[in-house]
Amino acid sequence: MQRKTAALLAGTLLATGAAAHAESEAEKAVEYRESVFHVIGHNFMPMADMVKGKIDYDAEEFATRAERVAQLARMPLEGFVEGTAGVAGSEAKPGIWSNWDDFRGKLEDLQKESAKLAKVAGKGDLQAIKPQFMAVGKACKSCHDEYKEED
Amino acid sequence: MQRKTAALLAGTLLATGAAAHAESEAEKAVEYRESVFHVIGHNFMPMADMVKGKIDYDAEEFATRAERVAQLARMPLEGFVEGTAGVAGSEAKPGIWSNWDDFRGKLEDLQKESAKLAKVAGKGDLQAIKPQFMAVGKACKSCHDEYKEED
Numbered sequence: 001m002q003r004k005t006a007a008l009l010a011g012t013l014l015a016t017g018a019a020a021h022a023e024s025e026a027e028k029a030v031e032y033r034e035s036v037f038h039v040i041g042h043n044f045m046p047m048a049d050m051v052k053g054k055i056d057y058d059a060e061e062f063a064t065r066a067e068r069v070a071q072l073a074r075m076p077l078e079g080f081v082e083g084t085a086g087v088a089g090s091e092a093k094p095g096i097w098s099n100w101d102d103f104r105g106k107l108e109d110l111q112k113e114s115a116k117l118a119k120v121a122g123k124g125d126l127q128a129i130k131p132q133f134m135a136v137g138k139a140c141k142s143c144h145d146e147y148k149e150e151d
Numbered sequence: 152m153q154r155k156t157a158a159l160l161a162g163t164l165l166a167t168g169a170a171a172h173a174e175s176e177a178e179k180a181v182e183y184r185e186s187v188f189h190v191i192g193h194n195f196m197p198m199a200d201m202v203k204g205k206i207d208y209d210a211e212e213f214a215t216r217a218e219r220v221a222q223l224a225r226m227p228l229e230g231f232v233e234g235t236a237g238v239a240g241s242e243a244k245p246g247i248w249s250n251w252d253d254f255r256g257k258l259e260d261l262q263k264e265s266a267k268l269a270k271v272a273g274k275g276d277l278q279a280i281k282p283q284f285m286a287v288g289k290a291c292k293s294c295h296d297e298y299k300e301e302d
Contacts, residue, residue, distance in 0.1 A: 032193045035186040039226065042183045071222045075190065 026081065030090045033079025036072055043068045044140075050126070051133050059124035066121035069136070070114040077107055091149045099146075106143040113139045177232060181241045184230025187223055194219045195291075201277070202284050210275035217272035220287070221265040228258055242300045250297075257294040264290045 043065040049055045050062055080103070085094040096103045113135045120132050194216040200206045201213055231254070236245040247254045264286045271283045 028193075031189060035189040035193075038182060038186040039190060042179075042186075043226075068222070068226060071219070075194075075219060 026084045026087045027089075029079045029081040029084050030087045030092075033076045034089055034091070036076040036079065040069055040072045043072070044136075047133060048137070051130055057126045059121075059126075062126075062129065063118070063121040063124065066114070066118040070111070070118040073107070073111045073114045077104065093147050093149055096147050103143070103147055106139070106146070110136070110139040110143065177235045177238045178240075180230045180232040180235050181238045181243075184227045185240055185242070187227040187230065191220055191223045194223070195287075198284060199288070202281055208277045210272075210277075213277075213280065214269070214272040214275065217265070217269040221262070221269040224258070224262045224265045228255065244298050244300055247298045254294070254298055257290070257297070261287070261290040261294065 046055065047062055047065050047069075050057045080092065080096060082097045084090055085092050085096070113132070117129070117132045117136050120128055197206065198213055198216050198220075201208045231243065231247060233248045235241055236243050236247070264283070268280070268283045268287050271279055
């Protein structure tokens with residue numbers, strides 16, 4: 001009986017450990033994807049300010065930031081681990097996982113449009129940049145409207 | 152006298168507003184650099200596990216993560232805004248700003264070594280990767296030892 005109790009206790013401890021570990025993995029996934037999007041946002045905002053004329057257009061800075069956003073857009077997908085919608089810090093709606101192909105398609109749109117922006121930004125012509133910058137913004141918004149919890 | 156009081160009050164409000172704004176900018180800088188390093192760490196760990204043999208070597212995954220770290224290593228510098236050592240969430244020691252050239256040099260070492268790693272990782276030979284992976288780890292550690300608060 002004592003042995004059975006010990007086995008039961010050990011089993012419970014293992015299960016608790018596993019749950020704690022699972023939770024920690026979920027939190028890691030959320031922190032990862034949120035970090036990627038934070039770095040994207042940080043680089044996106046000065047480009048938006050240049051496009052809007054709020055700050056002077058700096059061709060080199062714009063090209064660097066556009067290149068970064070194109071690189072970063074390829075990083076967050078693995079952070080969208082199923083079952084992590086309700087985890088602290090997450091802004092993801094559960095619909096992401098019930099419409100996974102659509103969600104992934106929207107992220108691929110961002111990858112495509114931001115790669116195009118990086119290419120055009122390298123040429124340093126703000127007038128040519130503007131429509132492609134809008135296309136990137138539209139790709140962001142299209143996904144946020146559907147799959148991001150409102151702030 | 153009333154006008155003087157009003158002017159004083161307005162001045163105080165402006166100063167408070169300016170301080171609040173400055174704090175917010177500092178917090179943004181810290182969140183940005185911490186996010187970049189978080190994304191670096193997330194991509195670095197599976198490479199470390201492959202090098203140590205804890206998980207199977209996957210040449211394509213390793214190359215992708217090495218490329219990401221090389222890209223990300225070029226992003227955090229602008230987040231090291233002077234006077235942000237004590238801001239919540241910051242792990243930066245004040246010595247960064249009193250030894251700025253040394254700090255920047257260490258970050259440039261990371262940029263160089265991680266670019267080399269991305270290059271060798273693209274060839275898919277783990278034995279050739281190992282020493283260069285160690286060089287990247289050394290670049291990380293060299294800066295952490297000097298300029299990162301211990302966890």
